[in-house]
Amino acid sequence: MDFYPGAYKALAKENARLKRELTRVKKQLNEALARLKELQHKADDPARFLDGGVGERAGSSSPWRRKLRYNYDAIIGESPAIREVLETLDRVVDSDLPVLIQGESGTGKELVARAIHYNSPRRNKPFVAENCGAIPDSLLESEFFGHVKGSFSGATSDKKGLFEIADGGTLFLDEISNMSREMQKKLLRVLETNEIRKVGSTEIVRVDVRIISASNTDLSALVEKGRFRQDLFFRINTIVVEMPPLRKRKEDIPILVDHFVEKAARKMMRPAKRVSPKVIEIFMDYDWPGNVRELENEVYRLVALSGTEEEISADLVSAHIVSGGRVPEKPFVPEKIDETTLRKAVARAEREVIVQALERTGGNRSKAARLLGLSPAGLIKKMEALGLTVITKVKQREQKS
Numbered sequence: 001m002d003f004y005p006g007a008y009k010a011l012a013k014e015n016a017r018l019k020r021e022l023t024r025v026k027k028q029l030n031e032a033l034a035r036l037k038e039l040q041h042k043a044d045d046p047a048r049f050l051d052g053g054v055g056e057r058a059g060s061s062s063p064w065r066r067k068l069r070y071n072y073d074a075i076i077g078e079s080p081a082i083r084e085v086l087e088t089l090d091r092v093v094d095s096d097l098p099v100l101i102q103g104e105s106g107t108g109k110e111l112v113a114r115a116i117h118y119n120s121p122r123r124n125k126p127f128v129a130e131n132c133g134a135i136p137d138s139l140l141e142s143e144f145f146g147h148v149k150g151s152f153s154g155a156t157s158d159k160k161g162l163f164e165i166a167d168g169g170t171l172f173l174d175e176i177s178n179m180s181r182e183m184q185k186k187l188l189r190v191l192e193t194n195e196i197r198k199v200g201s202t203e204i205v206r207v208d209v210r211i212i213s214a215s216n217t218d219l220s221a222l223v224e225k226g227r228f229r230q231d232l233f234f235r236i237n238t239i240v241v242e243m244p245p246l247r248k249r250k251e252d253i254p255i256l257v258d259h260f261v262e263k264a265a266r267k268m269m270r271p272a273k274r275v276s277p278k279v280i281e282i283f284m285d286y287d288w289p290g291n292v293r294e295l296e297n298e299v300y301r302l303v304a305l306s307g308t309e310e311e312i313s314a315d316l317v318s319a320h321i322v323s324g325g326r327v328p329e330k331p332f333v334p335e336k337i338d339e340t341t342l343r344k345a346v347a348r349a350e351r352e353v354i355v356q357a358l359e360r361t362g363g364n365r366s367k368a369a370r371l372l373g374l375s376p377a378g379l380i381k382k383m384e385a386l387g388l389t390v391i392t393k394v395k396q397r398e399q400k401s
Helices: 007-044 080-092 109-118 137-145 181-193 219-224 230-236 250-267 277-284 291-305 341-360 365-372 376-386 390-400
Strands: 099-102 127-131 170-174 195-197 204-206 210-215 239-242
Touching (some): 080 109, 099 109, 109 127, 109 170, 109 210, 137 181, 137 195, 341 365, 365 376
Parallel strands (some): 099 239, 127 170, 170 210
16 A cells, blocks of 8 residues: 555665665766875885876986986986086985075976985975965964964864974975064074974974075075075075076977977876977077976867867967067057048057958968858958968068077
């Protein structure tokens, strides 16, 4: 007897839903186990899995790299500038001396800090990184040294600070120049005594931490201006590593591009790709103000836009990179305004855009038309009206550059 009309149907429906849920949870569990296995594999050899640069032992074939005592394959490059950096690291990684890494944003300062830690005797202890400019100064003391429950509004439980978390390992302080002078004073005391005191506590806790600092500004200049404590500067710059900007090691660009293309294709599950020589030529002419980070972002963009194509072509490169980062021409300002002014301004703008499209496509009118959203016949008509020819205009531009 059916005590509840439709009960069996409802139970069957719920049973099917539970089975689907069980299948979903099992799939998530298997993915989590696979991820855990991968992380364990990385933990067994962390130096080979640093963010931003694991290649297929990219530089191990270089004779000068084979002479180094430690593994820096995560740092891609063969230029003299990179060689100087790695030779410096090779001399200091096994010490506990403080290291200051200076260089522009995007040059790989944290990558170097990780290489120091994971090649040092502290490699099996924590590596803790913090951007000093990302935390309000009012919270920085609690973040560094920890706090006890009830020490301030919102402190609902005891909390360990970064120094305690990194005990026995390495603490990487990025953009240390953004730290206030008051916080600099407190940091100096810890570096001198190896002791911390949590916010709201009177208990002294001893810590053993190697400090690696980084700055994208010249700290010695900030010392002269009174914006950075001289005593702290002397404490943290025992060893100084200068990271070169990408524009000063352009010979590394092809190696970096190959590495990032492979990395991006693998991450996006795309087929292996090659880069056209024209792309490399454009990249070599650009100064990369954002350094390696900007190059990596551009390569990821190109891999995404290239879809299933085997070759990444130059017509996909960002316009500002194609132009070499040059400042655009000043806008057209007419000496007088009459019935022809607007027509002339529009023609001037159209001419410039069409020439840029032709440059990006190597003078291929079909590709340029597609880039501009025109038919090939429409583009030719506009070019004739503007007095443009593919060969002369593109060649003139190349000669000027």
